Amino acid sequence: MDRKIPVLFKEKKECCGCTACYAICSQMAISMIEDEEGFEYPQIDEKKCIKCYQCLKVCPFKET
Amino acid sequence: MAINEKKAYAAYYDNDIRMKSSSGAIFSLLANEVLEKKGIVYGVAMNASCTEAEYIGITEKQDLEKLLGSKYLQAKIKNIFKNVRENLVLNRLVLFTGTGCQINGLKKFLQKDYKNLICVDIICHGVPSPALWKEYVGYMENKMQGKMEKVNFRCKDQGWENFGMKEYGSSKEVYISKSKDPYMQMFLSDFCLRPSCYECKAKTLRLSDLTIGDFWGIDTIAPEMNDSKGTSLVIVRTNQGEKIFNRLISKSSVKVMEVEYDDATKENPAEFRSVYRPKERETFFIDMKKMDFEELRKSYLSLPIKQRIKNAIKKILKPVLKRARRGGIKSNLDYGMLMQFNVGEKNE
Numbered sequence: 001m002d003r004k005i006p007v008l009f010k011e012k013k014e015c016c017g018c019t020a021c022y023a024i025c026s027q028m029a030i031s032m033i034e035d036e037e038g039f040e041y042p043q044i045d046e047k048k049c050i051k052c053y054q055c056l057k058v059c060p061f062k063e064t
Numbered sequence: 065m066a067i068n069e070k071k072a073y074a075a076y077y078d079n080d081i082r083m084k085s086s087s088g089a090i091f092s093l094l095a096n097e098v099l100e101k102k103g104i105v106y107g108v109a110m111n112a113s114c115t116e117a118e119y120i121g122i123t124e125k126q127d128l129e130k131l132l133g134s135k136y137l138q139a140k141i142k143n144i145f146k147n148v149r150e151n152l153v154l155n156r157l158v159l160f161t162g163t164g165c166q167i168n169g170l171k172k173f174l175q176k177d178y179k180n181l182i183c184v185d186i187i188c189h190g191v192p193s194p195a196l197w198k199e200y201v202g203y204m205e206n207k208m209q210g211k212m213e214k215v216n217f218r219c220k221d222q223g224w225e226n227f228g229m230k231e232y233g234s235s236k237e238v239y240i241s242k243s244k245d246p247y248m249q250m251f252l253s254d255f256c257l258r259p260s261c262y263e264c265k266a267k268t269l270r271l272s273d274l275t276i277g278d279f280w281g282i283d284t285i286a287p288e289m290n291d292s293k294g295t296s297l298v299i300v301r302t303n304q305g306e307k308i309f310n311r312l313i314s315k316s317s318v319k320v321m322e323v324e325y326d327d328a329t330k331e332n333p334a335e336f337r338s339v340y341r342p343k344e345r346e347t348f349f350i351d352m353k354k355m356d357f358e359e360l361r362k363s364y365l366s367l368p369i370k371q372r373i374k375n376a377i378k379k380i381l382k383p384v385l386k387r388a389r390r391g392g393i394k395s396n397l398d399y400g401m402l403m404q405f406n407v408g409e410k411n412e
Binding site: 011012013014015016017018019020023024032034036037038039040057058059060061 | 138140141142143144145146165166168169170172173175193194195196197198258259260261262263264265266269349352353
């Protein structure tokens with residue numbers, strides 16, 4: 001399988017920090033990390049990620 | 065299921081709790097009902113040190129006060145979405161309140177509709193930075209020489225003037241009106257919002273059952289609904305929301321009036337439109353890292369002389385105009401921050 005690690009957002013304006021991706025991840029591969037402005041963004045641990053893309057499915061910013 | 069046409073109402077709960085609420089205490093009314101049915105209410109509270117806003121779930125009426133009043137910074141959600149799902153699966157009644165985007169996120173996470181879930185969002189201007197809030201707490205604690213132990217972003221007790229201080233025992237209480245408070249001014253100038261807020265997705269897609277906000281402009285739309293203690297704007301979006309709202313307003317202590325959606329949202333456009341991203345947003349946080357809060361305030365809130373003169377004139381005219389418009393009646397438009405500091409350790 002050569003599925004890629006999911007991209008949760010390209011630019012910060014594409015994430016509202018809702019935690020849906022963090023909460024759905026069955027591998028607990030996503031952490032919510034504060035940036036320098038104090039806002040939380042999800043970060044994927046590539047070692048834990050099984051590329052199931054559930055995180056993309058639940059993201060309110062994605063079309064699906 | 066979403067209803068075809070959104071319905072809008074001016075409403076308030078005529079109860080003492082309204083003075084502790086941001087606008088018309090409609091959330092309290094709903095939350096009380098859910099708690100009476102042994103449900104669980106999720107919303108945002110300040111933590112004990114007032115440094116962060118966080119989601120909590122409550123089951124007791126005595127904790128309701130923690131969730132009242134807007135918190136003007138983005139809240140930490142932690143594992144709340146999973147807790148909500150657990151409650152729902154166990155058939156517990158859940159009321160979840162938050163910003164439109166948080167509710168959209170929760171609904172997408174749940175991936176199915178639950179009959180025992182009620183979602184209420186607030187009309188949201190955008191969420192300010194939690195890091196800026198921490199800077200402000202530090203600045204105020206330094207000024208007051210004490211630890212912040214309480215904050216109310218929406219104090220509408222009109223006994224306070226623009227700025228005031230009271231001291232009793234080991235506590236000091238400070239009131240700063242929103243027009244004087246630097247944190248509120250940075251927020252209302254849109255310098256410090258989350259990047260996604262300037263192009264908010266939730267303005268066009270809302271998955272909540274009900275939306276609650278301030279009914280700004282009540283005096284032109286429904287003056288009989290303004291008794292100066294605060295009126296909520298309620299928007300009904302789903303069948304579920306309609307059922308719940310109709311049940312709430314059947315109570316004798318609730319005053320309600322249906323209004324046109326377009327009229328009702330005119331003075332609170334955050335319901336349908338994101339705020340404009342000001343050019344100051346580019347440098348604001350870079351400067352926040354470099355400067356202390358006082359320097360940041362001076363750099364961003366000191367206006368050019370022309371604007372200052374304009375504002376001074378406005379300030380003289382405003383109360384006159386306001387009184388004329390309202391026929392002498394005050395409303396809860398003039399709110400401010402009420403903070404309590406523990407200055408007890410001063411003598412140690």
